[in-house]
Amino acid sequence: MQPGADLAGFRRAVRALVSARVPPEGVVWDADGSATLFGDGPADTGPPVSLPRRVAGLIEAVVCHRNPERYALLYDLVWRTIQGERELLAVASDPLVHRLALLRKAIARDLHKMHAFLRFRRIERPEGGERFVAWFEPDHFIVEAAAPFFVERFRAMRWTILTPAGSLDWDGEHLVVGPPGDHGPAPACDDFEVGWQAYYESTFNPARLNTTAMRAEMPKKYWHNMPETAAIPLLVRSARARLDGMLDKDAAVPLKRDPAKAVAAMADQAPTSLEALNRIIAGSHPMVSGGQRAVLGEGPVGAAIAFVGEQPGDQEDIVGRPFVGPAGQMLDRALQQAGIDRSRSYFTNAVKHFKFEPRGKRRIHQSPTAGEVKHYRWWLIKEIELARPAVVVALGATAVLALTGRSTPIARARGKAAFECGPGFVTVHPAYLLRLPDETARQAAYTAFLSDLRQVRDMAANRANAA
């Protein structure tokens, strides 16, 4: 067989061996896997061997592996399959199946690296026009297996990929698989390089620096062919200083992905005032679909009571203030009746953006998922810590989840509570009262809600007296 991944050669050999009824122990495969007992034997020495699709797929992948035992292992698999073990691959504990699975995994990983880390450089062709050339060093014989990805992605370009194990050449219509290449024809640098570096530097977030994860995902051996990696050592060295700079500015930190978590990563440099935290929240992208702006908490620091709702609604998103829509108005009425001064209380939400689905001109409220609530949680806990209310009131189940990290039905949690951020109280969300269809039930629920608010008022008064 040929060096590398010779699927056709292996198939020919298998046909011959199976037709001659040679068991695995009767075959000697060359140690380097480049030839078999049969050398360049006749092309059709036996009829095709019918194998389950899963087996055929595994063979296709594993012949790409560099391990010299791969052909022997694969022939073992073929032999056992045709002897009746047609579901052999389902037996993950079988030592042969286990070894083959590891080989296949290595191939999948190598393909992923080639797809992700190969970089083309542009060269001018002497006859005019441009060509893109890349040099890559895969661990296994995966060049042909990787080709469909590049043809699909870069169909309109003319390109060549050179590797020590073979090359690919695409002229816009035809793919030619060629012999191994060397680094020579791939230019070390081009005008795209500067662009790649600038792009990478602009996407690098020092608050998310994790060099271990970075090396695991993008091993150092690929760096020398990737223009953007030239910036990594400097970016890593300067990360701390850049992070400090971002915090000093204390403003719209560019935390586009997973912002609350990224802020949490900076916990040792966490904002020390509500204003600083609010600037970070306001500068971050929503983690729910919909709302354009963050609706921030509102009220005095050190308030007697902080009310935590679910998320801003349509009106709140428009006005930019919490609890100003129908549920807010219902809450205002109840607060008045319970003797709680809104202007001396603090109001905020578990989720800071309005999650909605557009339906015609209307924006339909969507409940945040538990995952979304947890994404926002660090901000809420930090906010309560900085706002320092005497009592925290969770309005509804989303607020309970955000304040405790656990989902608990309101019926079970209702009443006094000890949140990790301080003493609290759990009651229903005012929107729940609005949704009750039956007037009698609504009246009863409202009365119970008022009774809860009066308890909250007394709790806050007792804490103030005790202080």
Ligand code: URA
């Ligand atoms: N519902 C909430 O949970 N919060 C608001 O700000 C408005 C309605």
